[in-house]
Amino acid sequence: MARILITGASGLLGINLALEAMHEHEVIGIDRGKLKSAPFRVLKADVLKREEINSILDSTKSDWLINCAALANLEKCEEAPLQARILNTDLPRELANACAKRNIPFVHLSTDSVFDGTKEGTYTEEDEPSPPGMYSKTKLDGERAVQETNERAIIARVNFYGWSLGAKRSLAEFFVSNLSEGKNVNGFTDVTFCPMWVNHLAQTLLAMLEKNLSGLYHVVGTQAMSKYQFGVQIARTFGLRESLISPCSVERSSLTAKRSHNLWLSTHKLSTDLGQEIPSISTGLAEFYTQFQQGYPQKIRSYQQV
């Protein structure tokens, strides 16, 4: 059993990772005031204050630190580039450094969208990134800052879905809530990605730590699909009307931040080094639906400070 410190514990990954990890580990979440009555220990702190993080690392004697804090909204990163740099580049550098000094294994979350999506076929960890916008630029700089500061760190490029505190953070929630209300939605046919159920991501990150892996990994689902196809899969899993989803191009959407068209990432390095298969999309979607049936979304939302 390890004592795991999680920054960004109120986020889509942070909360689900904390809930998954607490089955086998002791979890301490760092939060700036959004969480209440979570079933794991929560420390209110400002992650951007170096001395606060250092003192938490020392006083809690944490074994692992997983950094889930970020400015992860692409549009907000374009509007507030300085804030994006502080959270996505400077913060990971500080945390990686604090962990390196204390010899604490560190996991940093990056993104599939460091690639511009112009390659045909899959991207491996060897491919040169070419970030298309402020979010992906600051995330790539974050990866590099972590690599320079802490060579033992794990850097995971991810893309995932799950139930979130505010019920709006993931694309899957968008499809479930709109289709449930009989609303028409658009689904992009020209953005390919590899979504992973957030609990599978959490389990994989913990397995990577247990195996003492280090370096850069693509930690995404094994199946590439368009966002439209993902919506259709969600509709079928939940018994909702897939005809409400209109296939369309991302280029015609009102989104302002540039999106990459192909984010098909290879997980070959990950499955080889872990010595295990990465769970399939159908298993993830079935589990995501089981959570829904069991009232997991409401449970998650009840941890939010109102």
Ligand SMILES: NC(=O)c1ccc[n+]([C@@H]2O[C@H](COP(=O)([O-])OP(=O)(O)OC[C@H]3O[C@@H](n4cnc5c(N)ncnc54)[C@H](OP(=O)(O)O)[C@@H]3O)[C@@H](O)[C@H]2O)c1
């Ligand atoms: N979601 C995806 O599919 C996806 C795809 C690619 C990469 N990623 C990466 O995965 C990681 C987790 O993403 P996510 O979707 O879980 O993000 P999220 O839901 O937006 O959560 C971000 C977390 O960061 C915290 N945070 C933001 N600004 C902060 C600040 N100024 N001070 C302290 N904490 C702050 C948030 O706290 P508050 O709740 O208080 O705002 C929240 O806990 C990120 O590194 C993201 O770049 C996510």
